[in-house]
Amino acid sequence: MQSEATTHDRILDAAEALFAEQGFESTSIRAITAAAGANLAAVNYHFQSKETLIHAVLARRLDPVNDTRLSMLDAILAQSDGAPPDLDGILHAFARPIFEAAFGLEANPAFARLAGRISSEPGDSLRKLAFEHIRPVAHRFFRAFALALPDLPPVDLIWRIHLSIGAMFHLLAASDFICEISNGIFQTPDVETALLQWVTHTRAALLAPAAKSNLQQQSQLKAAG
Amino acid sequence: MQSEATTHDRILDAAEALFAEQGFESTSIRAITAAAGANLAAVNYHFQSKETLIHAVLARRLDPVNDTRLSMLDAILAQSDGAPPDLDGILHAFARPIFEAAFGLEANPAFARLAGRISSEPGDSLRKLAFEHIRPVAHRFFRAFALALPDLPPVDLIWRIHLSIGAMFHLLAASDFICEISNGIFQTPDVETALLQWVTHTRAALLAPAAKSNLQQQSQLKAAG
DNA sequence: CTAAAATACAAACGTTCGTTTAAATCGAAC
DNA sequence: GTTCGATTTAAACGAACGTTTGTATTTTAG
Numbered sequence: 263m264q265s266e267a268t269t270h271d272r273i274l275d276a277a278e279a280l281f282a283e284q285g286f287e288s289t290s291i292r293a294i295t296a297a298a299g300a301n302l303a304a305v306n307y308h309f310q311s312k313e314t315l316i317h318a319v320l321a322r323r324l325d326p327v328n329d330t331r332l333s334m335l336d337a338i339l340a341q342s343d344g345a346p347p348d349l350d351g352i353l354h355a356f357a358r359p360i361f362e363a364a365f366g367l368e369a370n371p372a373f374a375r376l377a378g379r380i381s382s383e384p385g386d387s388l389r390k391l392a393f394e395h396i397r398p399v400a401h402r403f404f405r406a407f408a409l410a411l412p413d414l415p416p417v418d419l420i421w422r423i424h425l426s427i428g429a430m431f432h433l434l435a436a437s438d439f440i441c442e443i444s445n446g447i448f449q450t451p452d453v454e455t456a457l458l459q460w461v462t463h464t465r466a467a468l469l470a471p472a473a474k475s476n477l478q479q480q481s482q483l484k485a486a487g
Numbered sequence: 488m489q490s491e492a493t494t495h496d497r498i499l500d501a502a503e504a505l506f507a508e509q510g511f512e513s514t515s516i517r518a519i520t521a522a523a524g525a526n527l528a529a530v531n532y533h534f535q536s537k538e539t540l541i542h543a544v545l546a547r548r549l550d551p552v553n554d555t556r557l558s559m560l561d562a563i564l565a566q567s568d569g570a571p572p573d574l575d576g577i578l579h580a581f582a583r584p585i586f587e588a589a590f591g592l593e594a595n596p597a598f599a600r601l602a603g604r605i606s607s608e609p610g611d612s613l614r615k616l617a618f619e620h621i622r623p624v625a626h627r628f629f630r631a632f633a634l635a636l637p638d639l640p641p642v643d644l645i646w647r648i649h650l651s652i653g654a655m656f657h658l659l660a661a662s663d664f665i666c667e668i669s670n671g672i673f674q675t676p677d678v679e680t681a682l683l684q685w686v687t688h689t690r691a692a693l694l695a696p697a698a699k700s701n702l703q704q705q706s707q708l709k710a711a712g
Numbered sequence: 713c714t715a716a717a718a719t720a721c722a723a724a725c726g727t728t729c730g731t732t733t734a735a736a737t738c739g740a741a742c
Numbered sequence: 743g744t745t746c747g748a749t750t751t752a753a754a755c756g757a758a759c760g761t762t763t764g765t766a767t768t769t770t771a772g
Contacts, residue, residue, distance in 0.1 A: 269749080285609030287512035291730060301751055306731060308749090379607045382600070382660040384510030393664065400668060420673045421684040424665045428657020429650035435607040439618065440649045443625060448645045458698045459646040466695030473687035475679065494719080516760060526721050531761060533719090713772105720767065728759070737750065742743105 270308045272298040275370075278319050282372035285379075286316055286388070317391055320380065323363055323373055328399045330359035335406055349410045349468065353461045356403055357430065358453070361460075364434050365453045378435025381427075411468060418472045426464040433460060495533045497523040500595070503544050507597035510604075511541055511613070542616055545605065548588055548598055553624045555584040560631060574635045574693065578686045581628055582655065583678070586685075589659050590678045603660025606652075636693060643697045651689040658685060 267275070276297035280289040291305045291312055298304070309315040334355035339347050364374035380392045407419060414422075433456060440448045451459075492500070501522035505514040516530045516537055523529070534540040559580035564572050589599035605617045632644060639647075658681060665673045676684075 283609060285512065287510065288609065290728075292728085301749095302730095303732080303751075304749090312730065375607070375609075379609070381657065381664060382604045382607055384508060384513065384600075384604070389664070393668070397668065417672055418684070420665065420669050422688055424662070424673065425654035425658060425685065425688045428655070428661070429653040431657055432606065432653020433650060436653070437649070439606060439614065440645065443618070443622065444645050447642055448649065454700065458700055459643070460650065462695055462698035463647055463650045463692045467688045467692045470687055470691030473683050475683055515758075517758085526719095527760095528721075528762080529719085537760065716769105716771080718767105718769065721765080723763085723765105725762070726760100729757080730755105731757105732755070733753085735751085735753105737748105739748080740746095742745085 269298065269300045269304055273300060273305060273308060273315070274319055274322060277315055278323075278370060278376065279372045281316070281319060282374075282376040286383070313387065316388065320376075320391065320395070323377070324395050327359045327363050328395065331355055331399055332402060334359070335402060339406060346412060347406055347410050349407075349465060350461060352403065352406050352410055353464055354457065357457055357460055360430070360434070361453045361456050365451055365456055374434045374437070378431040378433070381431055407468070413472075414468070415472055419468075421473075422468050426460075426467060429463060430460060494523065494525045494529055498525060498530060498533060498540070499544055499547060502540055503548075503595060503601065504597045506541070506544060507599075507601040511608070538612065541613065545601075545616065545620070548602070549620050552584045552588050553620065556580055556624055557627060559584070560627060564631060564634075571637060572631055572635050574632075574690060575686060577628065577631050577635055578689055579682065582682055582685055585655070585659070586678045586681045590676055590681055599659045599662070603656045603658070606656055632693070638697075639693070640697055644693075646698075647693050651685075651692060654688060655685060 273294060277289070277294045280294055280297060283289075292302055294315075295302050295304050305312065305315055309318055335352065338351035338355055341351070342348060360377065363369055364377060365371075380388065383389060383392075404419070404423065407423060408416065411419060433451070437448075437451055441450060498519060502514070502519045505518055505522060508514075517527055519540075520527050520529050530537065530540055534543055560577065563576035563580055566576070567573060585602065588594055589602060590596075605613065608614060608617075629644070629648065632648060633641065636644060658676070662673075662676055666675060
């Protein structure tokens with residue numbers, strides 16, 4: 263089954279699994295090629311270098327996810343022309359593709375931890391890569407959120423999107439963690455449960471009144487009084 | 488100033504900064520000792536190994552943070568005997584100590600990225616360490632949240648705490664990320680702003696009605712109808 | 713002041729790393 | 743069947759890694 267795939271693809275599969283378990287730095291090309299049943303030089307032949315291989319591993323999964331996200335967002339925006347778009351629809355468009363790729367039936371379970379770790383990886387190279395992958399998606403979704411939440415100041419909106427994305431990353435990267443600590447209450451999430459819980463969580467956070475510091479509250483009270 | 492500190496402490500400071508920038512694996516003992524102005528063998532003399540050094544770097548910051556968290560939680564719980572404890576007080580007790588250590592005036596700005604990355608680090612050793620650090624804190628706070636939110640089912644509570652902690656980690660680890668992408672709208676957070684935004688976000692999420700799947704909603708509708 | 717313990721140092725250890733090279737093997741086109 | 747490009751292979755390269763060793767040097771204690 264796996265050994266029928268090309269060396270190129272077997273290397274991508276093995277690298278994805280090992281990167282997820284051990285991290286990028288700790289995973290040697292020797293371990294990858296051994297797991298893929300390939301020669302040591304195969305990585306440098308099919309991909310130019312280890313860094314290019316990392317990029318290829320991530321792009322293979324993230325590009326389809328982001329394409330689906332934008333397609334689903336287009337559908338939501340087209341569906342409600344003029345009126346503010348459906349908030350839950352935007353949240354699902356952002357969350358379902360990545361949850362399917364991470365927790366879906368045909369998904370590689372290792373990919374979840376890998377995807378959730380990207381944003382906090384050390385080193386400029388990898389952060390820049392993830393940055394370029396997510397930038398167009400982030401811009402489109404930010405504008406959609408702004409349309410759906412016209413009363414929320416932009417700075418508060420950015421904060422909440424930032425925090426909600428962090429919750430999503432953590433859900434992808436560290437859910438085994440909470441599984442152990444919760445005495446079986448929390449179980450490895452499936453797509454629908456993760457989606458339901460994250461959307462419920464994020465919807466409530468986004469719909470909350472704008473945060474106001476004590477200072478702002480005081481000046482507001484003075485203006486009102 | 489720095490060169491007046493002991494070699495032991497200069498190594499901890501240098502290691503903390505380099506670990507935050509480059510990660511644990513990519514930071515060599517040679518780079519640490521060079522930055523600390525110490526001999527190459529100093530790490531293996533003052534600490535036993537590189538792994539023990541990593542543990543020491545984390546414990547130096549996290550132990551005081553967790554002690555303060557528990558003290559503040561005790562104060563909140565004592566203040567409201569019998570009645571459900573103040574939710575905002577619990578949230579502040581959990582968030583303020585780590586935000587002070589990460590964004591405070593005398594804080595090492597590198598520590599924020601380091602702290603936010605721990606939960607998603609690959610490899611069992613480091614995850615187990617962070618696990619043991621946070622376990623007693625997590626248990627105490629979970630019971631406090633359960634008291635403050637008596638109507639929320641435990642499984643939903645675990646989910647929301649999990650997601651909220653993810654938001655906190657991401658805020659610590661990847662806020663430079665959002666600074667770049669937001670065209671100056673989002674700026675490097677200070678303690679009070681981070682606290683205000685995270686508490687606002689998390690309070691709203693925790694107070695939301697329990698998530699219900701379509702299946703659960705349908706059976707509920709049938710029972711009501 | 714001196715003996716002993718603690719710390720610092722230079723040098724080297726064996727190992728593993730990513731990458732490269734050159735030859736060997738394979739596969740299809742003609 | 744031969745040729746040519748694509749792929750695989752074994753072997754080696756230099757560099758960097760964590761750690762250890764033996765010896766200075768400094769600090770502490772009596």
